[in-house]
Amino acid sequence: MAEEASFRDKAGEEQAGGDERQRMLSHVRHSRILEHLSMTGSIGVTAIAADLGVSDMTIRRDLVELEREGRLVRVHGGAVLADAPASIAMDSEEPRFDARLRRGSDAKSAIAAYAATLVAGYRTLAVDVGTTTYLMAGHLRDAAHLKVFTNSLRISALLDGGAPEVYVAGGRVRAEEMSVYGPTAVAQFEKLWFDAAVLGTSGITAEGFFDYSFEDTDMKRVYLRRSGLRILLCDSAKFQRMSLVQVGAFSEISMLITDAEPPPRIAAALTAARVDVRIAPPYPGN
Known part of the structure; x- marks a missing residue:
């Protein structure tokens, strides 16, 4: 024992x-x-x-x-x-289009040029309102095979006389943004299916991506629902920024094109959602 x-x-x-x-x-x-x-x-x-x-x-x-x-x-x-909890800036007021176009112009030009090289080969393309999408559209004027669908009157005017066929949603016009919105516009584009869609955003956090207005958000969500490839354009100045409306989560986009690596928390959320993150090279014209 x-x-x-x-x-x-x-x-x-x-x-x-x-x-x-x-x-x-x-x-x-x-x-x-x-x-x-x-x-x-x-x-x-x-x-x-x-x-x-x-x-x-x-x-x-x-x-x-x-x-x-x-x-x-x-x-x-x-x-x-794990980065230290970063403060998230809330943008409560939408700056004027011209002011946004000047802000971060080098980064936006690089993102726009790179995005254009990716989508130029498609047949049907939905293009959202916004400054970076506007710059991207300028690179598509010679794409004769392309049909562009947009709710931006600025983009339709920019492409007027160019090679692509341009289709604009019908509805009410939001004057400052020159965007078309409302149930008629939504119903028209909801009946279509696009090879790809390119969206702009006012900012992104680890929770997803945002926009200033309810009106434009409705059309953004149509593009997300009705497109095969869903590309979000966002310059790095918009990281850790949010505004009135959350458009969607990262699981709803296929690709993010930006000008710098996202901070760790946003990068982790993008990786978890299997989003293809592309860093645009500097644009030679800058």
Whole structure:
């Protein structure tokens, strides 16, 4: 009996020692994960598991624990550093079109030119109102095979005399934006199906993308529902900005074209929604 008790005591000590070693190993793994993140900004589960000599499942559990502590943000296949909670600016008033066109003009020109190269080969294209979409339309004047559908009178005027066929939704005109809106416009375009749609936005956060007006938002949502490829144009000055109406979540778009890498929380949300993020190269004309 004494020998049996001694064996149980020894087994308990070994178990306790094993648990303690496991806790230490977990602590070491967490330190290594955070060290790697601080140097690179992101990690992949498979790569860090191989580096630490543990299974992918072990690393996934580590990432869950570290995310609970607010040390990182998990994304598909790995994790990124958790940025400090960033303040989100609320834009309560829509600036005039001309003022918006001048703001961040280099970034918008780069995004517009790059977007045009991606959509020029399609047959039917829906183009939203906005300054960057307006600049993009200027690159499509020679696309003879293209049919452009828009609720922007500015874009239709810009393309007037160019090669594309232009179709404008009928409805009420919002004077300052020169956009067409209302149930008639929505009903007309709701009956169509577009190869691609290009949308503008007033800002994006990790929750999704926004616009200033209820009226234009209705048409944006038509484009999202009725298009195969859904492209959002957003210069980096609009990161962490929101306005009156949330148009949609990132799961509703296919691609984001911008001029700089999004901050970690927005990047993580985009990755989780499997959005293709494209960084536009500088435009030679700038």
